[in-house]
Amino acid sequence: MSKFEFPPAIKSRPVYGTLEARTGKHHLMIADAEGAEAILEIATPELMAKSHIIYIPKGADYGDKLRALQPAQYYEGPSYAASVQRIRHVLANAHMGLQIYLTGTEGLMGQAQNEAMQAGFPHTAIQTEHRGSVARRMQCVHCKGITEEVETDPFVCSHCGLNLFVRDHYSRRLAAYQGVCIDAEDPGNVPEPKGIYE
């Protein structure tokens, strides 16, 4: 089961939808891990003939199924960082009417959305669908370091080592949630970490 119902949250937290095929001459689909399932669900031969899929498997096993859709262009990247130059290139050379579909983890969607925004796409025009891990991409407000794949609250900043609690406050520009020191007023008093949605 790759779908997760997020609890209601504050207004800076992103809300994800369900992908639907839209009318357009070109379609850019960026997905990681279980995000592949969302693409498989909307794929039709007509859509795929105009689609460019950029997929980061992160250990998941959907590559063959996506390739079998016969998209116009297909790329499988070992990581988001390895794919970002290609994403920028596609966005920079896009024509009017490009449809963008992002699906998978929040970190992937957030970062790809940020690239699209910098290329001039309003964030409200980009489709998103969450699939797979609910881990968060966190920015430490103190050292500004990004810690990927955070699954527990609190967690230890992978850069400065502070104990951070996981806020729902989210920055599209950073594609990250905010982590804030949890024991500043009582050093060493750090609650036992538990899953973010537990």
Added chain:
Amino acid sequence: MTIQFNDETFRDDYSFHNSDWAIKRFPFPFHEDSYMYAVNMEQHRGGPEGSVYEKRFDVDEHYVAEMRDRAMVLADDPLRCQSLPHMTLAGWDLLELIMVSKSEDYPDLFELHRDGDQWRWVNKPMGIDDSFTFMDETTLPYGPMEYITRQTQGDFCVLDQREDNLWMDAGIVTTQADWSLDFDIGMNFFEWHAPVPLAHEKGIFVRALKFLLNIQQGAPARRLNWTMTVNPLLDTSPENYHKWGIQKTTLTPENIGSKQHLRVELQTFFRLPRSNALVFPIRCYLCSFQDLMTMPKWGRRLHRVVRDLPVELATYKGFIDNRPMMLDYLSQFDDGLPTSPGVWPDFDTEPPLQK
């Protein structure tokens, strides 16, 4: 009057202090004996003589020391001042607004000489005398927003207006109540206020936004907000929270009167002419509990407000743990007598403390 600028600090030895004049004009934020969020907006077109509301940009005895503190914060963390590329024009608007206002309102402190686009700006308290070309960034040592706000008390958010919303697209933020410009830049009005409890449900932000979108040139508005700060620390930033948070635990019954400060923000809103941006200065005033208690009305009222504040608000404002100790202290200054309506101290008419 000529202002005597204090030589004082907002960190380390905390030599910040308010004169009797500054206490008397402190913008006490409670107009009645209780508090709940409200839009509480009013026109910003002057106010009683000598009050913080009188001038467009109030200059007080803390000016020079606050600007010194701002320079230190920016040297440590330049990300406290940011402006997205489309906001430069709004920066020039802001520079003009402040230079014109200050030179008109404080002619003994500031001078602005304009000959076409050749401008000369004299800031006597800070010893600045610069000539530059208006709208030419290369003639200033910083971008226009940063240049002028390094010389103006208060944080500044410069908000772009589009899609029936306001966007935090530029700002300088070094005296904030625990929020990060670097994190919030680029957010819209609802997003950057997202962490505030209760107010969304009460429709406060929808009403406030509607009001702000309609602010016109020459018709600025203002409101007050408040929180609590232990020690007169201006830079209560989330960036440095792991360093200053511990100070909240240093309160004792003996030092609370001098260490605990009521922190009040005078928020003003000006429409900018060329960019149609909205500038949102957030000016911070600090006053220790013991100085506030010299006004009998404020002593009675502050006790009642702090005592009756909903838990969510005391938590959000960061003083829930210290509230019992605050109440022990403040209750000494509340004899149960009624208080007069309004924010003014009414020192001459309120009866002295009856216990």
